[in-house]
Amino acid sequence: MQFAKQINRLGTETAFAVSAQARAWAAKGHKVYPFHLGDINLATPENIVDATLKAIQDGNTGYCPSEGILPLRETLSHDVGSKRGVTYRPENVSVQPGGKPTIGKFIAAVMNPGDEVLYPNPGYPIYESQIEYQGGTAVPYGYIQTESGFDIDLDRLKSSITEKTVAIIYNNYQNPIAAESSQEEMEAIAELAIENDLWVLADDAYYEMIYQGKARSIVSIPGMKERTIILYTFSKKFAMTGWRVGGAVGPERIINIISKLNVNAESCTTHFIQHAMLEALTGDSSGSDAILATLKERRAAAVAGMNAIDGIQIPTPRSTFYLFPNVNEVMKRKGFNHVDQLQVGALENANVSFCTREHFGRSSSDETDFYIRFAYSGISTDDINEGLGKLKDYFESS
Ligand SMILES: Cc1ncc(COP(=O)(O)O)c(C=O)c1O
Numbered sequence: 001m002q003f004a005k006q007i008n009r010l011g012t013e014t015a016f017a018v019s020a021q022a023r024a025w026a027a028k029g030h031k032v033y034p035f036h037l038g039d040i041n042l043a044t045p046e047n048i049v050d051a052t053l054k055a056i057q058d059g060n061t062g063y064c065p066s067e068g069i070l071p072l073r074e075t076l077s078h079d080v081g082s083k084r085g086v087t088y089r090p091e092n093v094s095v096q097p098g099g100k101p102t103i104g105k106f107i108a109a110v111m112n113p114g115d116e117v118l119y120p121n122p123g124y125p126i127y128e129s130q131i132e133y134q135g136g137t138a139v140p141y142g143y144i145q146t147e148s149g150f151d152i153d154l155d156r157l158k159s160s161i162t163e164k165t166v167a168i169i170y171n172n173y174q175n176p177i178a179a180e181s182s183q184e185e186m187e188a189i190a191e192l193a194i195e196n197d198l199w200v201l202a203d204d205a206y207y208e209m210i211y212q213g214k215a216r217s218i219v220s221i222p223g224m225k226e227r228t229i230i231l232y233t234f235s236k237k238f239a240m241t242g243w244r245v246g247g248a249v250g251p252e253r254i255i256n257i258i259s260k261l262n263v264n265a266e267s268c269t270t271h272f273i274q275h276a277m278l279e280a281l282t283g284d285s286s287g288s289d290a291i292l293a294t295l296k297e298r299r300a301a302a303v304a305g306m307n308a309i310d311g312i313q314i315p316t317p318r319s320t321f322y323l324f325p326n327v328n329e330v331m332k333r334k335g336f337n338h339v340d341q342l343q344v345g346a347l348e349n350a351n352v353s354f355c356t357r358e359h360f361g362r363s364s365s366d367e368t369d370f371y372i373r374f375a376y377s378g379i380s381t382d383d384i385n386e387g388l389g390k391l392k393d394y395f396e397s398s
Helices: 005-009 015-027 045-055 070-082 103-108 126-133 156-160 183-195 252-265 271-282 286-307 326-334 339-350 381-396
Strands: 093-096 116-120 137-141 141-147 150-152 163-170 199-203 230-231 246-249 371-376
Touching: 005 126, 005 141, 015 339, 045 271, 070 093, 070 230, 070 246, 070 271, 093 103, 093 252, 103 126, 103 199, 103 230, 103 246, 103 252, 116 126, 116 371, 126 137, 150 183, 156 183, 156 339, 163 183, 183 199, 183 271, 230 252, 286 381, 326 339, 326 381, 339 371, 339 381
Parallel strands: 116 137, 116 163, 163 199, 199 230
Antiparallel strands: 093 246, 141 150, 230 246
């Protein structure tokens, strides 16, 4: 008996290993301050829960169309389109069990073995995993730290395009670094995609996790709607990470392929949940507004706590629920040369758990800076204050 060779190319979310470490530490009786997982410790809004129970009682418990129920495809096409200034129809939507499935299905739809796909690194680790698992070459592009945040390394992105490149994965409002493109940066990426006739996966997982101002999408740029697939998820805005519902939105010809992949993978996304998503999109929004307001309050505490640490200086990100501080000075003070030492040290000395840059794609040998990622979505404001106070003591000691 054997195992398939491509399994060796399948990656994972190594951040889950940090959760296991944190759990093991907590099991020893320590109070752990959990900044590691991008999960949300807030309840799904009540009107969505009620709509789900009703949908079950109404008998929506059998199979439904693989592409999703029509009312949800209609509503989602309108919602996604109107928030981006483009027009979509139900035919442009394939409902998915979460945001994540769109990544693998997009790659399956557009990439042949040997093709190259550009992806952000540091970035969501599933991009690298799916490209390589499906026999492609994952070509990373990085970010340059600035005073106000991070810019995409456009020169590197440009020079990485070859005749084998078929797609760019673009995650504006970015995990893990909370980067947000300027209009010029977004237009430069769109120009590269159009000039080189590339598909774009716009991973919009955090498109509505914006604390001030208005979200901007690459699909709004002329010439992009025809080549862009949007990854949509209900997970973040409605605190529904475990419900598993999202969608792929894009040109009908690729959406049809993605729906055919649905038939082969899961038949359909959970039927009754789709009815409840109509309530999420069109019903009372006070629950999701409250989620965003709570996260905004946590962001203020997390940024203040982080900036109180000697040697750390971060701007306030406008979106996501992540902070990605540079910890070069802390590393120097501690005499560490691997950021894992800092991560384990913080857990064992301050009971603070977080991920590092190493959990977000393979780092390249020319990276000399050290970064860690803090998620403030799964921890109360009081615990943010308490935990970062303990972290300050640990980070400031040599
Ligand atoms: C950038 C990014 N894309 C996609 C996803 C997947 O979202 P979901 O949990 O809805 O599958 C996540 C989840 O954390 C993410 O951070």
